[in-house]
Amino acid sequence: MSLFKKSLLKNIILLQTRRIGDLFQTKPLIDNLLEKFNNQCNILIVVDDNFKNIQNNFNQNIKLIGKKEFYKYYYNNYIAINEIDNIALFRLNYDNHDNDNDNKVNLNYYDYNNYSKGNNNFNIGGDSDKRANKYSENNDVFFGVKKLNDNLKFDEIHFDEAINLNFYIINSLILNTIEAEHKYGFTGCGKSDKKKEIICRSKAANYFYNTVRYRNQNRINIVDIFSLIGSGKYYSKNYSFNSLKLKKLIPDLNSNKNNKSEKSQKIKSDKLRILFAPASSNPKRDWPVDEYIILARLIAQIFKSEIILLGTQKETEIANKIKNSFKLNQDNQDNQDNQNNKYNKDNNVNIGKLNANNANNINNIIDLTGRTDLNELIDIMQTGDLIISPDTGLLQIASALELDSVSIFLGNANVYETGPYFNGAYTISPTEDCYPCIEHTKCDKNYACKNNIKADDIFNLIKIKLYEKYKFDISKYVLNNNDDDYNNNNNNNYNKDNNNNNDDDEDKINYNSYSKCKRLIKEALNKKKFNVYKCDASFSISYTGFFKLKPEKNDLIAEILKYSWINLFVSDINNKISYENAAKNIKKKYLIKSIKKEKENYLNNFKKKKDDNNNSYCINNKIEKDSDHIDNNSYRINNKNYYYKIIKLIEKDFNYIKDIFKNTQKINDIEDEKTKKYELENFKNFLINFKENYFEYSLIFDYFIYEFEYILKNKSHNDNSNDNNGNNFKYIFDDIIYIIDFGLIILDNLA
Known part of the structure; x- marks a missing residue:
C-alpha cells in the first residue's frame, strides 16, 4: 500500500508516536476518519518503533510504520524525486539518547520556504536541551544537512490530510514540511530555541495544550480531543467501520514463553476470566500490591474464576507477590491467616480461609507478566470478562477491545482526561485535595491518595459490574457456600411459597447482593473515602457519579x-x-433539584411578604426599595x-x-x-x-x-x-x- 502518491482513495497520515495507550486512545479518531470517507481511504499511522508489529490487529487500509523507518523512508523519497545526494529539512541525532523523549533529540530545522525566497536566515531553531551545533557528522542522521537545493519538489509526495497529535518538535516540524491539502494538530512554525515557541497549535490542539496547566477545568477526555483535532468529531459508540480486527481467540495460558503449546485449548465456560494489570509506568498511579493480594483472594473465594496477571518484565516482582500468596502449604498458611485477621480487624471484612471448594480456583491464578508480546496480549485480552487496572496502556487497549473494566486512578491519573472510554466502565479515584497531582513532582503527603481505597471497595464494584454485565446469569460463576448473598440456603430475606419458581428466587438473591454492594459503596461515598464514576459514552465521553453529586x-x-x-x-x-x-x-x-420548583417557592414566599412593608420588599430580613423588586427573570438569591x-x-x-x-x-x-x-x-x-x-x-x-x-x-x-x-x-x-x-x-x- 503506497501512501506517498496521489490516488483515487484519500491518503491520510497520522503521527501518534507516544505510548501504546495513546495509540489505542486514537482508535476512535481512526474510526471517525473511516466513516468520514466511507472507508475509501488509506491511513498511515506513524508510531513508536516498539508498536509497529501489531499491524495484524488493524484492517488492511490502515498501515503502521515505526517513526525511524518513516523518517528514513520519507527522506529517501525526497532524494529519489529530486535526484540529489542530500537535502536539508532537519537534522536529527538519536545518539546516546532516549528515543522516546523528544526533548533529548539533537535537532536543527531549516525552513525551505524562506530559503527558497532567498532568505539566508533559514535556521528556525534547535532543541532546547541539546543544541544542533553539538551535532556530529558521524551520528545517525535521518534528514541530511550537507546540501540545500532551492528548487526541491515537494508535491509528488502527497497526502490529502496530515494530522499530528503529539507536542513533539520532530513531529511538528514534519507536519510543517509534509505536502497535504489539510493539516491538523501541532505544527512547527515558530522561530525560537524554546520548544513551546517552535510548536504552534490552533483550535482543538490549542485547547489540548492548555489543559495540561488547568487540569481541574477540563472535562473532555483525551479520546474526544484526539478525535476533534483530527476529524472534527467527538467519540461515538456506534461506528459504521471498525479499524481493529476483533478476534475471539481462546489461548492456552498455561504454556510458558520457552515452551509454548498451541493456543487452542478451550477454557471452561463456567469460569470468569479476571485480568489484573497491577502496575503502570509511574509508581504514583499504582495501587498497593497488598490490596491486589487481598482482592485476588476475595475473587477466588467467591467466584469460579481465572485470575490472569498481565504486564511487562518489570511487573514480574509484583506478580510474584500476588501469585505466591496463593501457595497452599503449611509454611505460609499461618502468615495468610495473620494477614486475614489483621485485615478483618482494620476493615471489618470477612475474607475467611481458602478451603477445598476453591482450591482449583487458586491453581488458575496465571502469571503472564513478561511472557507475552503485544499481539499475544491483545489476543488474551479479547477473551477476558473484566480487567482490573490503574491508568495504564492495557486499560486503553481494553476500551478499544470493548472489555469491561474497574480501574483505580491515583496520583497524576485524571479520570476526566484518560479514564476508560468503554460504555459502563467503572473508575474509582481519591478525594484528596492534591489529586490529581503533576506527573513528575515529588509527593510530600506520603501518597495519601492510596490509603482510602481498599480491596473490599474494588470487590464491591467488581460484583456490581459483573451483575450489570451478566444480570441473573452471574449465579453460575459463584462457588457454593462462599457468599451468603448468593446462597439460597443462607438467605432469609425472601420466604417463598412452594409454587414459586427457583429461578425467581435466584434472581432476587442475585439482586440482593447487587443492592448490598451499592449500599456499601454509597456509605463509603458519604464518608468521602473516594469517588466512583461510570463511563457514559452516549455522545462524547462523560463520567457520571455512582450516585448523584452535589454540584x-x-x-x-x-x-x-x-x-x-x-x-x-x-x-x-x-x-x-x-x-x-x-x-x-x-x-x-x-x-x-427542580430549580423551577425552587423558583416558584421563592416567589411565593416573596409575594407573602410583599404587603408587609408598605410597597417595599422584605427578603431575608432586608428591606429593599420598590425599584429593586424581583420578577420572574431577575430576582435576588435566597441562601437556601x-x-x-x-x-x-x-x-x-x-x-x-x-x-x-x-x-x-x-x-x-x-x-x-x-x-x-x-x-x-x-x-x-x-x-x-x-x-x-x-x-x-x-x-x-x-x-x-x-x-x-x-x-x-x-x-x-x-x-x-x-x-x-x-x-x-x-x-x-x-x-x-x-x-x-x-x-x-x-x-x-x-x-
Missing part, C-alpha cells in the same frame, strides 16, 4: 463549558451536541436556594466575560495594522492579569491568548495550512462569544 460552582462551570468547547471544534453542524442533551448529561451527574444560587452566579460571570469580549471586538475594525496589534497586545496582557480573579475560566483566556499568538506566527511564517486568513483576529472573539453563549443556553435549560 460545586467550579465543577458545574467545567461541565457546562465542556459541551461549549466540543461544539466549537465540531466541523459538521449536524454533529453538534444540543443544549438539551448537554443539560440532560449534566443532570445525570449532579443532584440538581443552593442550586439556583450557583446557576445565577455562573450566569453573572458568563455575561460579564461575554461583555468584555464583545466590547473589545471593536479592535478588529481598526485599519492601521500596527495600532490594531498594539491594542490586541494590551488586551492580551489585560487577560493575563484578569484571570487571577476569574481563575475558573483560565482555559477560555489562555485559548484566546494562544490563538492570537498563533495568528501572528502564521503571518510571519506564511503558513497557509490553516483556513484562517492572515491577520484576521475576528474569529477568536467569535469563538469565545460562542462558547459563552452556548453555556448560557445550557444554564437556562438547567434553570
Whole structure:
C-alpha cells in the first residue's frame, strides 16, 4: 500500500508516536476518519518503533510504520524525486539518547520556504536541551544537512490530510514540511530555541495544550480531543467501520514463553476470566500490591474464576507477590491467616480461609507478566470478562477491545482526561485535595491518595459490574457456600411459597447482593473515602457519579463549558451536541433539584411578604426599595436556594466575560495594522492579569491568548495550512462569544 502518491482513495497520515495507550486512545479518531470517507481511504499511522508489529490487529487500509523507518523512508523519497545526494529539512541525532523523549533529540530545522525566497536566515531553531551545533557528522542522521537545493519538489509526495497529535518538535516540524491539502494538530512554525515557541497549535490542539496547566477545568477526555483535532468529531459508540480486527481467540495460558503449546485449548465456560494489570509506568498511579493480594483472594473465594496477571518484565516482582500468596502449604498458611485477621480487624471484612471448594480456583491464578508480546496480549485480552487496572496502556487497549473494566486512578491519573472510554466502565479515584497531582513532582503527603481505597471497595464494584454485565446469569460463576448473598440456603430475606419458581428466587438473591454492594459503596461515598464514576459514552465521553453529586460552582462551570468547547471544534453542524442533551448529561451527574420548583417557592414566599412593608420588599430580613423588586427573570438569591444560587452566579460571570469580549471586538475594525496589534497586545496582557480573579475560566483566556499568538506566527511564517486568513483576529472573539453563549443556553435549560 503506497501512501506517498496521489490516488483515487484519500491518503491520510497520522503521527501518534507516544505510548501504546495513546495509540489505542486514537482508535476512535481512526474510526471517525473511516466513516468520514466511507472507508475509501488509506491511513498511515506513524508510531513508536516498539508498536509497529501489531499491524495484524488493524484492517488492511490502515498501515503502521515505526517513526525511524518513516523518517528514513520519507527522506529517501525526497532524494529519489529530486535526484540529489542530500537535502536539508532537519537534522536529527538519536545518539546516546532516549528515543522516546523528544526533548533529548539533537535537532536543527531549516525552513525551505524562506530559503527558497532567498532568505539566508533559514535556521528556525534547535532543541532546547541539546543544541544542533553539538551535532556530529558521524551520528545517525535521518534528514541530511550537507546540501540545500532551492528548487526541491515537494508535491509528488502527497497526502490529502496530515494530522499530528503529539507536542513533539520532530513531529511538528514534519507536519510543517509534509505536502497535504489539510493539516491538523501541532505544527512547527515558530522561530525560537524554546520548544513551546517552535510548536504552534490552533483550535482543538490549542485547547489540548492548555489543559495540561488547568487540569481541574477540563472535562473532555483525551479520546474526544484526539478525535476533534483530527476529524472534527467527538467519540461515538456506534461506528459504521471498525479499524481493529476483533478476534475471539481462546489461548492456552498455561504454556510458558520457552515452551509454548498451541493456543487452542478451550477454557471452561463456567469460569470468569479476571485480568489484573497491577502496575503502570509511574509508581504514583499504582495501587498497593497488598490490596491486589487481598482482592485476588476475595475473587477466588467467591467466584469460579481465572485470575490472569498481565504486564511487562518489570511487573514480574509484583506478580510474584500476588501469585505466591496463593501457595497452599503449611509454611505460609499461618502468615495468610495473620494477614486475614489483621485485615478483618482494620476493615471489618470477612475474607475467611481458602478451603477445598476453591482450591482449583487458586491453581488458575496465571502469571503472564513478561511472557507475552503485544499481539499475544491483545489476543488474551479479547477473551477476558473484566480487567482490573490503574491508568495504564492495557486499560486503553481494553476500551478499544470493548472489555469491561474497574480501574483505580491515583496520583497524576485524571479520570476526566484518560479514564476508560468503554460504555459502563467503572473508575474509582481519591478525594484528596492534591489529586490529581503533576506527573513528575515529588509527593510530600506520603501518597495519601492510596490509603482510602481498599480491596473490599474494588470487590464491591467488581460484583456490581459483573451483575450489570451478566444480570441473573452471574449465579453460575459463584462457588457454593462462599457468599451468603448468593446462597439460597443462607438467605432469609425472601420466604417463598412452594409454587414459586427457583429461578425467581435466584434472581432476587442475585439482586440482593447487587443492592448490598451499592449500599456499601454509597456509605463509603458519604464518608468521602473516594469517588466512583461510570463511563457514559452516549455522545462524547462523560463520567457520571455512582450516585448523584452535589454540584460545586467550579465543577458545574467545567461541565457546562465542556459541551461549549466540543461544539466549537465540531466541523459538521449536524454533529453538534444540543443544549438539551448537554443539560440532560449534566443532570445525570449532579443532584440538581427542580430549580423551577425552587423558583416558584421563592416567589411565593416573596409575594407573602410583599404587603408587609408598605410597597417595599422584605427578603431575608432586608428591606429593599420598590425599584429593586424581583420578577420572574431577575430576582435576588435566597441562601437556601443552593442550586439556583450557583446557576445565577455562573450566569453573572458568563455575561460579564461575554461583555468584555464583545466590547473589545471593536479592535478588529481598526485599519492601521500596527495600532490594531498594539491594542490586541494590551488586551492580551489585560487577560493575563484578569484571570487571577476569574481563575475558573483560565482555559477560555489562555485559548484566546494562544490563538492570537498563533495568528501572528502564521503571518510571519506564511503558513497557509490553516483556513484562517492572515491577520484576521475576528474569529477568536467569535469563538469565545460562542462558547459563552452556548453555556448560557445550557444554564437556562438547567434553570
